[in-house]
Amino acid sequence: MRRLVRANPYHSRVAGPVSRRIGVLFFCSIGEMKMSVGDGGEWSWRRKDPNSRGGSGIRPDPVGDDGGSSGISSAPAGSDTQNGGRNSRIMMFGDVPVDLEATPNNPLFFTSSFNCNENPGKRRAAQGRDMGADSQRSPEHCEVRAAPEVVCKKELASYDSDTHRRCDGVVNFIKRKTQVDRRNQETPRSDGSIQVEKLHTSIGLKDTTSLSASHFVNKRKPFDICLPRRRQLDFAETFDHIEDFEQTYEAVQLVEQESRVLRPGMVLLKNYITLREQIISHSFSTKTFIYFALNEITRKWREIGIGPGEFYQPVYQDGAKLRLQMMCLDELMVAHIPNEFILAVKRAMGDAQDLVKKCDRRSNLSNDLPTMSPNICIINFYTTSGRLGLHQDRDESRESLRKGLPVVSFSIGDSAEFLFGDHRDVDRAERVVLQSGDVVTFGGASRMVFHGISSVIPNSAPKALLDEAGLRPGRLNLTFRQF
Numbered sequence: 001m002r003r004l005v006r007a008n009p010y011h012s013r014v015a016g017p018v019s020r021r022i023g024v025l026f027f028c029s030i031g032e033m034k035m036s037v038g039d040g041g042e043w044s045w046r047r048k049d050p051n052s053r054g055g056s057g058i059r060p061d062p063v064g065d066d067g068g069s070s071g072i073s074s075a076p077a078g079s080d081t082q083n084g085g086r087n088s089r090i091m092m093f094g095d096v097p098v099d100l101e102a103t104p105n106n107p108l109f110f111t112s113s114f115n116c117n118e119n120p121g122k123r124r125a126a127q128g129r130d131m132g133a134d135s136q137r138s139p140e141h142c143e144v145r146a147a148p149e150v151v152c153k154k155e156l157a158s159y160d161s162d163t164h165r166r167c168d169g170v171v172n173f174i175k176r177k178t179q180v181d182r183r184n185q186e187t188p189r190s191d192g193s194i195q196v197e198k199l200h201t202s203i204g205l206k207d208t209t210s211l212s213a214s215h216f217v218n219k220r221k222p223f224d225i226c227l228p229r230r231r232q233l234d235f236a237e238t239f240d241h242i243e244d245f246e247q248t249y250e251a252v253q254l255v256e257q258e259s260r261v262l263r264p265g266m267v268l269l270k271n272y273i274t275l276r277e278q279i280i281s282h283s284f285s286t287k288t289f290i291y292f293a294l295n296e297i298t299r300k301w302r303e304i305g306i307g308p309g310e311f312y313q314p315v316y317q318d319g320a321k322l323r324l325q326m327m328c329l330d331e332l333m334v335a336h337i338p339n340e341f342i343l344a345v346k347r348a349m350g351d352a353q354d355l356v357k358k359c360d361r362r363s364n365l366s367n368d369l370p371t372m373s374p375n376i377c378i379i380n381f382y383t384t385s386g387r388l389g390l391h392q393d394r395d396e397s398r399e400s401l402r403k404g405l406p407v408v409s410f411s412i413g414d415s416a417e418f419l420f421g422d423h424r425d426v427d428r429a430e431r432v433v434l435q436s437g438d439v440v441t442f443g444g445a446s447r448m449v450f451h452g453i454s455s456v457i458p459n460s461a462p463k464a465l466l467d468e469a470g471l472r473p474g475r476l477n478l479t480f481r482q483f
């Protein structure tokens, strides 16, 4: 772990008053802490059944009125018309070997985070916990959706024996899924299910397969996190403007400036990106992290958008559209996590650990906030109406969850209200505003903390970020994890 230079303005500001820190720690220590280890070990990012809302909480349940968590990307529909009514997007970088074990009970794509053949009552209860009206959707959705996944498993087996690396499995799989979707004709039936007829023989799908769950409609123009007509980020040019950017950026840092331990294992580094810049000038900095992130992500997004992985909007069997958008990534489009991101994450982790230690000298970091090596990066983009329901991040391996390896989350763009707590209960959750440049780390005793975004605060992004980088109004969030 690379250590922060100690003599820096950041450190004089990070810890905050002792009384306050103790208050936070005390409060948290008496809270009920659930450390349930769920389906760790399964790769289930963005593969959750959009109809299953909640489940074991593996993926976010976009708050309240949203259609649950998604496949590779999700975008709850909202009032934002600028992007066609979608209010969040997700994409993923990563370099994680994935063991794909598709079975009818554990299909790989769009699966629920709970077992499809599990007690339907239990599942329904889980779905209904905080999901609003849509929670009464039929649990069969999950079961019948196993069909294409089984097909894909077959495909995958042969794919694996090709030259492709095994770790491409997820992506290969998704590609197959995309092909299945394209080559099959879907006809709604009177009972609400969908008859799928094979149009292409090489896929290996049975002649007809019933699907009662969501399917793919409404292909749209690709989403771009930068506004139209903006030039693509040009690094050389960008660096010329960096001083201006920094000044403006700092000027709009409005709210609390103080980094602090939010609860055991959960650290907020305020205004971190800018502060880092004051300290490190000799290497890739976190200021450039913003630009780099935008550049990388925008580029990837565009690549993906024009490729086969277009967004689509699934529908319920009654025709209601899920309030999210999904995207399938092709293997060619999976990006490794740029090294610069990894460095920035490691530094942030080191600084968060320093803060924990500073607050409690007796802290044992390997328990309280262990170090992780990021190999997954999930990128969310929230437009100004975006939000994300309280959820636990439990998609990582059992081992990773058991060790409490932290999630490190960077915020860029508009500020947002971040909720966190021991329960999936908005009323009981604590709140903190995350601004552009803030980093939140949660591991150790907070690894399974419920968290979410209740709102994005419009017009709160650093102006320069919009002007210089052309970022669309909204919030970009990058979470790094170790599988």
Ligand SMILES: O=C(O)CCC(=O)C(=O)O
Pocket: 060, 378, 380, 388, 393, 409, 418, 451, 452, 453, 477, 479
């Ligand atoms: O946007 C955020 O700050 C949280 C994102 C998150 O919790 C997730 O992607 O799992």
Ligand SMILES: [Fe+2]
Pocket: 060, 391, 392, 393, 451
């Ligand atoms: Fe999360």
